[in-house]
Amino acid sequence: MKPKLTNPKSIQVGLLGIGTVGSGVFNVLQRNQGEILRRAGRGIEIAMVADLDTARAQAAVGKDVQVVADARAVIANPEIDVVVELIGGYGIAKQLVLEAIEAGKHVVTANKALLAVHGTEIFAAASRKGVMVAFEAAVAGGIPIIKSLREGLTANRIEWVAGIINGTTNFILSEMRDKGLDFDVVLKEAQRLGYAEADPTFDIEGVDAAHKVTLMSAIAFGIPVQFDKAYVEGITKLGAQDIKYAEQLGYRIKLLGITKKTAKGIELRVHPSLVPAKRLIANVEGAMNAVMVHGDAVGTTLYYGKGAGSEPTASAVIADLVDIARLHTSDPLHRVPHLAFQPDSMSDAPVLAMGDVVTSYYLRLNVADEAGVLAKVTGILAEAGISIDAVLQREADEVGGEGSTQTDLIILTHDCVEAKMNEAIAQMQALPTVLAPITRIRKEELN
């Protein structure tokens, strides 16, 4: 069966940058062109590619596609309908995206950093010119989470979103748990296997996840992108013993990007979190991603898949191209708004400072193994109005070896406001019987 063209004019696409993701886009479009044509009703063709390494680019796309070194030649080409930006970063990518919009091109990008920081400016420019800026590939790779949030759950007042949205850190945490190893050891292994970059800072410090959760907070709640207000804490200080203790208490530790609507404002935060082991998301292992969305009508939903890689990310880029193929002739007012809500209907709900966030906690205190320590510690928490959910006290011998005079005291608390917890931790830290810096990991029930 030969696919027929509903509309004989193919969408002409210009790629800016053809590395891992760009090659994936080219290869998948080639391989599945029949299938995609049968869905979209018109072809989608990569007509031009800009890359500084023209030789490598030409080798990737073959001799039938025009390759240039100058991205502006793509933007200036009147035949090009859509510009796909795969350069990354905030620098030249921002300039080129704005120029493409100014030239009346629709834009598809996988650049979460750019949109999380400069999205307000970029989406406003796109609205003025009546073009689409699509970014499914910017969050959770091939999982259609942007579409689900922006179109699939439109009936709902979204209450919270929580996701494993960085594969590198989830791989590291899975390995730490499986093998009982410390962070540094596993990071080196992850680098060797290609799961972590040579400079892994953006991943392990939580910055990449914060870019992504910033985008999700905007489309979930109809607020502007506000990366600068996100609380960001990575996984570099996690010890193997905390993963083990969490396990004993029925929890796993995951790096979550969380955004939540409360009466006081919007929570926007990335940090390691204890999650009940029985939740599906606690069982997402290796480099996989998963995002939970809780809406008032639908309840809790979850979306799982590969969050990175050449073809999973290409899957999202091409889905955006098909959307554009379907919608680009329609009235801009009838398209899906960039940030899910109409630009004139954005909310001014403030993003809360971390001190104002309410959550529950896991605390690990390395204490002297003597009478009265637990009473002092729990006294401080009681004084602060923080109630205790569970206490796990280790035998000194198990923690410090035979004859040890110190031990670990693990406390799970109920919900309290972070500022109060900060004060309580400072007071506990000042006790002479507390022998090392207190470890504090937030706990999310996600039900």
Next chain:
Amino acid sequence: MKPKLTNPKSIQVGLLGIGTVGSGVFNVLQRNQGEILRRAGRGIEIAMVADLDTARAQAAVGKDVQVVADARAVIANPEIDVVVELIGGYGIAKQLVLEAIEAGKHVVTANKALLAVHGTEIFAAASRKGVMVAFEAAVAGGIPIIKSLREGLTANRIEWVAGIINGTTNFILSEMRDKGLDFDVVLKEAQRLGYAEADPTFDIEGVDAAHKVTLMSAIAFGIPVQFDKAYVEGITKLGAQDIKYAEQLGYRIKLLGITKKTAKGIELRVHPSLVPAKRLIANVEGAMNAVMVHGDAVGTTLYYGKGAGSEPTASAVIADLVDIARLHTSDPLHRVPHLAFQPDSMSDAPVLAMGDVVTSYYLRLNVADEAGVLAKVTGILAEAGISIDAVLQREADEVGGEGSTQTDLIILTHDCVEAKMNEAIAQMQALPTVLAPITRIRKEELN
């Protein structure tokens, strides 16, 4: 902040039937009207409701909404843009949907039975009239699985879809496993709790799941809906001991709707399946739904949430209404095709008979506890070219009590074609040492 209207004309909706789902649609639209308006750029209003029980209907929607007993009065009303069909079944619902299409109304329906059986006729009528027939609510309640398959994964050659798409049976299987109880006992409990209907046939015999997987097969592969070709097997014959043995072998038993593209044709089947316990979908408990989709570019993705209930289903109905509000002024050729592929580009790949399906198996044979039985059974399998993955032989005492002369022999096989397995089972059944009907459950690795 007061939401502003991008377009002052609200979409006028007529509901046919206002039971559980209809009330949910009305209540969620009321409660979240500000949020929905900010997203859609125009209001969505229920202007008219038809229900035979007009008094109950009027009580549900209040006095500002016109209530009639005659559904045709809604269809005839020129003010109505969209008709939402929530009557269910193949009878009058089919007639009314066709009449609404003929009257130029867009249609939203949660009626999987209707679309799985009469979808070809209904979608053809809608294409002729240039109206949309949206059915997100027909599969997996509030989970946006239709949108994900039809729009989110357009880049992919979909290879298979497998889902827990019937909450009643998943609740029953979860309870059987948790409590070690037999099917009949748990069914009664499920009926008492409202998880199963008074006449649960459609659920427990797999018919409801088959309706849903039929719809997913069409949009995944671009084939017509072909419910009559689906293989359908329910959970009524599952014993508690099979769930226990599966567990010992590292598997859970779930009722899956499966559709898969193979070189010979499309598999379309519903039956209990062993699934590795470590898969996320094996851990979907109670009345929850989850659908796995495997695409060649994106790999395996999973979508999880509530598959039924008033507001989760309403969430899907309203998402469709917002899509229609956004797209109804656009050229029909640019909309998302009803079955994901352009109507002139459907595939004629055949749906395979169950005998032609290739899968692996769990077999339980109740056998005489004497020498040579295992050799005879495995000899038959070897003769048929079916290779064995694992064997679990129980002590006779454990199975039949002290002094018992019979025992259970459990065999896991590798992949083979079902027709061959049928022959082998017939031969094994004929052995005098095989004392009871052989239990056969299919096994899916889902990786």
